[in-house]
Amino acid sequence: xxxxxxxxxxxxxxxxxxxxxxxxxxxxxxxxxxxxxxxxxxxxxxxxxxxxxxxxxxxxxxxxxxxxxxxxxxxxxxxxxxxxxxxxxxxxxxxxxxxxxxxxxxxxxxxxxxxxxxxxxxxxxxxxxxxxxxxxxxxxxxxxxxxxxxxxxxxxxxxxxxxxxxxxxxxxxxxxxxxxxxxxxxxxxxxxxxxxxxxxxxxxxxxxxxxxxxxxxxxxxxxxxxxxxxxxxxxxxxxxxxxxxxxxxxxxxxxxxxxxxxxxxxxxxxxxxxxxxxxxxxxxxxxxxxxxxxxxxxxxxxxxxxxxxxxxxxxxxxxxxxxxxxxxxxxxxxxxxxxxxxxxxxxxxxxxxxxxxxxxxxxxxxxxxxxxxxxxxxxxxxxxxxxxxxxxxxxxxxxxxxxxxxxxxxxxxxxxxxxxxxxxxxxxxxxxxxxxxxxxxxxxxxxxxxxxxxxxxxxxxxxxxxxxxxxxxxxxxxxxxxxxxxxxxxxxxxxxxxxxxxxxxxxxxxxxxxxxxxxxxxxxxxxxxxxxxxxxxxxxxxxxxxxxxxxxxxxxxxxxxxxxxxxxxxxxxxxxxxxxxxxxxxxxxxxxxxxxxxxxxxxxxxxxxxxxxxxxxxxxxxxxxxxxxxxxxxxxxxxxxxxxxxxxxxxxxxxxxxxxxxxxxxxxxxxxxxxxxxxxxxxxxxxxxxxxxxxxxxxxxxxxxxxxxxxxxxxxxxxxxxxxxxxxxxxxxxxxxxxxxxxxxxxxxxxxxxxxxxxxxxxxxxxxxxxxxxxxxxxxxxxxxxxxxxxxxxxxxxxxxxxxxxxxxxxxxxxxxxxxxxxxxxxxxxxxxxxxxxxxxxxxxxxxxxxxxxxxxxxxxxxxxxxxxxxxxxxxxxxxxxxxxxxxxxxxxxxxxxxxxxxxxxxxxxxxxxxxxxxxxxxxxxxxxxxxxxxxxxxxxxxxxxxxxxxxxxxxxx
Numbered sequence: 001x002x003x004x005x006x007x008x009x010x011x012x013x014x015x016x017x018x019x020x021x022x023x024x025x026x027x028x029x030x031x032x033x034x035x036x037x038x039x040x041x042x043x044x045x046x047x048x049x050x051x052x053x054x055x056x057x058x059x060x061x062x063x064x065x066x067x068x069x070x071x072x073x074x075x076x077x078x079x080x081x082x083x084x085x086x087x088x089x090x091x092x093x094x095x096x097x098x099x100x101x102x103x104x105x106x107x108x109x110x111x112x113x114x115x116x117x118x119x120x121x122x123x124x125x126x127x128x129x130x131x132x133x134x135x136x137x138x139x140x141x142x143x144x145x146x147x148x149x150x151x152x153x154x155x156x157x158x159x160x161x162x163x164x165x166x167x168x169x170x171x172x173x174x175x176x177x178x179x180x181x182x183x184x185x186x187x188x189x190x191x192x193x194x195x196x197x198x199x200x201x202x203x204x205x206x207x208x209x210x211x212x213x214x215x216x217x218x219x220x221x222x223x224x225x226x227x228x229x230x231x232x233x234x235x236x237x238x239x240x241x242x243x244x245x246x247x248x249x250x251x252x253x254x255x256x257x258x259x260x261x262x263x264x265x266x267x268x269x270x271x272x273x274x275x276x277x278x279x280x281x282x283x284x285x286x287x288x289x290x291x292x293x294x295x296x297x298x299x300x301x302x303x304x305x306x307x308x309x310x311x312x313x314x315x316x317x318x319x320x321x322x323x324x325x326x327x328x329x330x331x332x333x334x335x336x337x338x339x340x341x342x343x344x345x346x347x348x349x350x351x352x353x354x355x356x357x358x359x360x361x362x363x364x365x366x367x368x369x370x371x372x373x374x375x376x377x378x379x380x381x382x383x384x385x386x387x388x389x390x391x392x393x394x395x396x397x398x399x400x401x402x403x404x405x406x407x408x409x410x411x412x413x414x415x416x417x418x419x420x421x422x423x424x425x426x427x428x429x430x431x432x433x434x435x436x437x438x439x440x441x442x443x444x445x446x447x448x449x450x451x452x453x454x455x456x457x458x459x460x461x462x463x464x465x466x467x468x469x470x471x472x473x474x475x476x477x478x479x480x481x482x483x484x485x486x487x488x489x490x491x492x493x494x495x496x497x498x499x500x501x502x503x504x505x506x507x508x509x510x511x512x513x514x515x516x517x518x519x520x521x522x523x524x525x526x527x528x529x530x531x532x533x534x535x536x537x538x539x540x541x542x543x544x545x546x547x548x549x550x551x552x553x554x555x556x557x558x559x560x561x562x563x564x565x566x567x568x569x570x571x572x573x574x575x576x577x578x579x580x581x582x583x584x585x586x587x588x589x590x591x592x593x594x595x596x597x598x599x600x601x602x603x604x605x606x607x608x609x610x611x612x613x614x615x616x617x618x619x620x621x622x623x624x625x626x627x628x629x630x631x632x633x634x635x636x637x638x639x640x641x642x643x644x645x646x647x648x649x650x651x652x653x654x655x656x657x658x659x660x661x662x663x664x665x666x667x668x669x670x671x672x673x674x675x676x677x678x679x680x681x682x683x684x685x686x687x688x689x690x691x692x693x694x695x696x697x698x699x700x701x702x703x704x705x706x707x708x709x710x711x712x713x714x715x716x717x718x719x720x721x722x723x724x725x726x727x728x729x730x731x732x733x734x735x736x737x738x739x740x741x742x743x744x745x746x747x748x749x750x751x752x753x754x755x756x757x758x759x760x761x762x763x764x765x766x767x768x769x770x771x772x773x774x775x776x777x778x779x780x781x782x783x784x785x786x787x788x789x790x791x792x793x794x795x796x797x798x799x800x801x802x803x804x805x806x807x808x809x810x811x812x813x814x815x816x817x818x819x820x821x822x823x824x825x826x827x828x829x830x831x832x833x834x835x836x837x838x839x840x841x842x843x844x845x846x847x848x849x850x851x852x853x854x855x856x857x858x859x860x861x862x863x864x865x866x867x868x869x870x871x872x873x874x875x876x877x878x879x880x881x882x883x884x885x886x887x888x889x890x891x892x893x894x895x896x897x898x899x900x901x902x903x904x905x906x907x908x909x910x911x912x913x914x915x916x917x918x919x920x921x922x923x924x925x926x927x928x929x930x931x932x933x934x935x936x937x938x939x940x941x942x943x944x945x946x947x948x949x950x951x952x953x954x955x956x957x958x
Contacts, residue, residue, distance in 0.1 A: 023111045025115040128218050271309060435530070
């Protein structure tokens with residue numbers, strides 16, 4: 001059976017949409033069956049159900065219907081049993097509401113449950129026994145147990161059938177409530193002798209499709225002689241009971257009488273109600289007929305009770321009646337407050353009558369006990385609007401978060417019972433902030449002071465604004481409004497911190513240029529849109545004593561002098577002149593005082609402290625000089641004080657020609673003094689310039705030498721320029737008569753450098769070259785080079801006599817020479833003479849590498865001795881013997897002024913033959929091991945030359 005929908009629409013006065021729809025469905029429909037198309041019946045779109053979060057609100061604990069938002073339909077959620085849901089109540093219906101939000105709407109839905117024939121009539125007992133006297137008269141009635149059918153309407157119990165029908169027939173009595181009592185009527189007298197026990201079948205049939213029935217067996221035992229049945233005094237009794245009556249309360253007492261005597265007249269009372277809760281709530285005394293309360297009576301569950309009573313005697317005769325018990329209501333239920341939907345946050349700019357919360361109120365009591373009135377707490381901008389049992393909490397006035405950030409709203413509902421019962425609920429509602437308050441400065445205007453000559457960036461003042469809003473809406477930023485001050489933007493004077501409001505000075509202020517200025521600062525919050533306010537700030541510049549007094553009179557110029565005349569007849573207090581000065585500062589910084597600092601005659605003049613007037617303090621005499629020079633100092637009153645001086649020249653004379661002549665002499669003297677001062681200053685400047693020039697030259701030389709030593713140090717090439725004296729060969733047999741250039745090269749394993757240092761023809765350069773093979777070659781230039789420095793340089797080819805044999809070659813022995821040096825003489829033309837094929841390496845290693853200091857000292861000694869080798873070397877040899885040794889110590893280094901030490905060898909060239917021989921022998925004994933020494937004959941001793949004698953003499957003197 002399809003559901004039928006009936007729709008009613010209305011509009012509540014406080015803005016909520018209201019509608020009611022009714023559906024009818026049969027019971028026992030399977031889960032998921034369609035109840036009705038709610039969206040179509042209510043005229044709603046399915047997306048509205050989804051966006052509004054549509055849901056079912058019901059007060060029942062069990063939900064039988066569910067809402068499908070996507071389809072907009074109502075479906076069966078659980079199997080519905082009408083008999084379990086409504087029992088005998090008709091019509092049977094489910095009531096619930098559909099709630100939607102944004103905006104809030106609710107609709108009432110009623111689903112009526114139609115009965116189907118799913119229950120057969122049943123009897124409480126399967127068998128019923130009677131004892132009937134044979135003396136029972138025709139027409140005697142016997143009350144039978146009624147069958148109960150849980151279905152309703154046509155599906156309910158319709159008729160009874162009794163078989164067989166020989167002695168008894170059925171009789172139905174319809175009650176006012178629609179129930180039918182079944183009685184069995186005796187149609188034929190009983191004959192115990194014929195039938196002592198009779199069995200009958202009572203069948204109850206309903207009207208459903210298909211029909212269903214139930215049976216009960218009736219067993220009749222025929223008794224003898226009991227011809228009077230009990231009779232109740234009333235066919236219907238009525239009583240009233242208050243709900244929640246305590247157990248044992250007597251509700252009513254019923255009475256029945258029997259004309260028989262003995263056991264046939266003894267009456268027994270009983271309650272015959274079946275399939276209800278009467279027997280659980282009430283009980284009858286089977287002897288006296290008192291009905292008492294044994295269970296809980298609840299008016300909200302059942303408002304009245306119908307109790308079926310039976311009176312029977314021992315002979316089996318019975319009579320029946322009923323007792324109607326009305327239940328009186330008691331105010332025992334508080335109003336129930338159910339929140340259907342609520343909002344926890346509302347904006348402070350919400351409009352009036354904005355719905356905040358929807359509430360359903362229910363009181364299970366009736367009458368005045370069920371009448372409920374609700375109200376909210378005082379002093380809140382909210383009010384309740386009611387419609388039936390539904391209430392809406394709406395805004396009643398404007399909200400202001402700055403006044404109240406939230407509300408705890410208490411809703412109290414009371415009924416009209418006596419005593420009245422009430423219940424309450426507290427709703428917490430937060431007010432969200434809206435940017436509705438601009439920043440407010442603490443003052444209407446600000447005034448700050450700063451001393452002139454301040455440091456740029458100095459903090460001047462702080463402006464502060466507060467915003468009553470919250471969070472981002474209360475975040476204040478400070479902005480300097482652009483405005484001109486003296487024709488320039490104010491931003492060139494001050495700046496303001498956007499976060500703290502601190503105003504800083506951008507420049508250093510000068511009180512004499514600007515004394516005060518105004519500007520505006522804007523405070524702006526972080527809301528959207530932002531709100532702002534302005535304030536005027538005035539900055540006062542305070543004066544400092546930063547200007548000395550300026551003398552206006554007398555005018556001080558370099559080209560002319562102002563003279564004041566004082567006659568010799570001047571009296572005491574004669575006004576000579578007045579010093580006029582000003583100070584551009586202000587206040588006490590500009591208060592000036594005048595004092596006489598120096599004077600030719602202090603006893604003659606005085607200066608006014610305040611006015612600067614120069615007056616005489618005594619009578620002028622003839623002894624006073626004509627020229628009077630006064631020095632006046634002008635001081636201000638600042639802290640610290642600043643001053644200026646002025647010189648006043650006063651002529652003491654009676655006539656102008658006299659004063660003029662005296663003053664001209666004075667001017668000439670002054671001009672002379674000025675010229676003298678000029679010359680003194682000029683001389684001082686010249687001397688200072690010469691001194692500075694000398695210092696710069698000395699420092700430059702020092703730096704140059706230091707850089708040269710650093711270059712030599714980094715390149716490991718000890719280069720020493722040497723200028724030996726020019727000696728003449730007095731004997732005509734000298735071998736070192738000409739100028740030579742020496743070149744030093746490193747060994748092949750030391751950075752592969754080949755450094756050459758050239759010098760002029762009149763100089764010799766001694767260069768160490770470790771990369772050569774130890775051969776010393778002599779390239780002799782013309783003798784005339786020594787005698788005639790201006791003659792052209794001509795270099796002779798190398799002399800073969802300079803070549804050493806294998807035993808005479810100087811230098812360290814062994815296959816490698818890591819620290820050895822080779823001396824090669826290079827002619828001025830730049831052609832290098834190399835050793836012949838017989839040049840060979842030494843045969844012994846260095847025991848310890850020489851230090852740089854030892855190498856430098858050896859080079860200097862060698863360069864000096866080369867110039868003296870003329871007197872010691874013969875034409876075909878250099879006079880070198882086997883005294884060359886790889887040992888090198890500083891004690892073997894000869895005096896560099898007379899001897900030449902060749903690195904890599906212990907041989908020393910000298911102009912003194914005796915010294916040469918002694919030194920050679922000593923070196924041979926100390927340096928060479930005896931087994932390895934190959935002693936060579938000493939070269940012939942050369943005669944001592946005057947030059948060598950002179951050298952020797954110098955050495956001894958030193």
